[in-house]
Amino acid sequence: MVAAASRIEGNMGEGINREPSFQEEEDEFSGVYSIDVAVRVRPLNSMELADSQLHTVRVMDEKIVVVLDPSKLEGGNEDDYLRAHRSRERRYTFDHVFDETASQQKVYAATTEKLIGGVMEGFNASCFAYGATGAGKTYTMLGNKENPGCMLLTVGELFHRIEDDTSKTYRVYLTYLEVYNENIRDLLNPSTGYLDLREDPVKGICVAGITEFSTTNVGETMELLQRGNLNRTVEPTKKNETSSRSHAVMQIMIEAKEKTADISEQVKIGKLSLIDLAGSERASATDNRGARLVEGANINRSLLALANCINALASDSEAAARAGRNGRRRVRSNFVPYRDSKLTRLLKDSFGGNSRTVMITNVSPAGNQYEETVNTLKYANRAKDIKTKVVQNVVELDAHVLQYQNIIRELRSEHRGQEGEERGRLAV
Structure with missing residues (x-):
């Protein structure tokens, strides 16, 4: 069964020097990457169909999304004199548009599937769903029993690849948390209460006191994921009957090392972060009151901080590109307000650090969601300009005296086995 491993402050393995060394040599997965941005348009739901909402989003060539002005379509508001001579059609180009x-399989194949190989080789990767409330983020990331989402499909493929790789030994452990009303809670061990964020000089941003659960197969991991989802804060609103009132972050850490015994060896540590963000919402549209209104205010606060970080990082990348083209060296960089929210502090590595990142933007095609859809696509379009530098995380493992004896014992038993096979062949 699933067993709780050590707390996050503890060491991840005996004899491992926690000081990482980053390899700068050429590698299949290393280098500078732009954030890979995908857009997914959900179908009209039952409430929108009952309300006869217009379908205002068009997908062209699986790369271009067009948002049409609902007042200009048939049945729209032709008496909108303030915007009579202003076109509100918007067109955006992304890496993938669905x-x-x-x-679900098509979305997964174009987004998170390509991250798995790098994580197994010691690289960091992130995938998160972004969009307004009721746009389909949780369905994209989690799905259901009939149509599992990116989280479940990624975990399944990850363990299949680990089982097929006989040249290395792997250790897999995960954490699952939520950010609710600017407080962090462990979804797999809610009894720990609210947790604090710490910034470690070696491990980076980490959550103090969160429990790491080690897992060995797909079934155990799915069980942990389902248990965490049951503890997640979900409440009905006017826009969504199962609205996520918190941001959920699942992180899977993988330690890989060669099976061949040696007195010094390298351990590659990869981290895969899968994030289901809560949706932005307008209080006037959701008609929230009381606790729901407070939740919505905190959700919007954290998402606004995220949008500010996206703008700052994108401007930083653009300024660096202009300085390079003009032959000038840019001295000053933009300030990125990571500390404005606990969500942005958690996602610091995913946006501006050592991680290859995929952003799945979910939008609604309904005419009454026009403003929310345009704003969501604006930030997604901005995120395309952010660049991250991905390098391999390698930890040097030095064997102790007792481990030398174990290594010698393993080599001797392996040598005896080879001699036995040789005698058997000679006898035949």
Whole structure:
């Protein structure tokens, strides 16, 4: 069964020097990457169909998304004199655009599947869903029993690849938390209460006191994921009957090392972060009161901080590109307000650090969601300009005296086995 491992402040393995050394040599997964941005358009839901909402989003060539002005479509508001001579059509280009007919498998294959190989080789990767409330983020990341989402499909493929790789030994452990009303809570061990964020000079941003659960197969990992989802804060609103009132962050850490015994060896540590963000919302549209209104205010606060970080990082990347083209050296960089929210502090590595990141933007095609859809696509379009530098995380493992004896014992038993096989062949 699933066993709780050590707390996050503890060491991840005996004899491991926690000082990482980053390899700068050429590698298949290392280098500078732009954030990979995908857009998924969900179908009209039952409430929107009952309200006869217009379908205002069009997908072209799986790269371009067009948002049409609902007042200019048939049945729209033709008496909107303030905008009579202003076109409100918007067109954006992204790495991938999925219409309402796209399957979960298709979205997964174009986004998170390509991150798995790098994580197994000691690189960091992140995937998160972004969008307004009711846009389909939780369905994209979690899905259901019939149509599992990116989280479940990624975990399944990860363990299949680990089982197929016989040249290395792997250790896998995970954490699952939520950010609710600017407080962090462990979804797998809620009894720990609210947790604090710490910034470690070696491990980076980490959550003090969160429990790491070690897992060995797909079944155990799925059980942990389901247990965490049951503890997540979900409440009905006017826009969504199962609205996520918190940001959920699942992090899977993988330690890989060669099976061949040696007195000194390298351990590659990869981290995969899968994030299901809560949706931005307008109080006037959701008609929230009381606790729901406070939750919505905190959700919007953290998402505004995230948008400010996206703008600052994108401007930083653009300024660096202009300085390079003009032959000038840019001395000053923009300030990125990571500390404005606990969510942005948690996602610091995913946006501006050592991580290859995929952003899945979910939008609604309904005419009454026009403003929310345009704003979401604006920030997604801005995120395309952010660049991250991905390097391999390698930890040097030095064997102790007792480990030398174990290594010698393993080599001797392996040598005896080879001699036995040789005698058997000679006898035949």
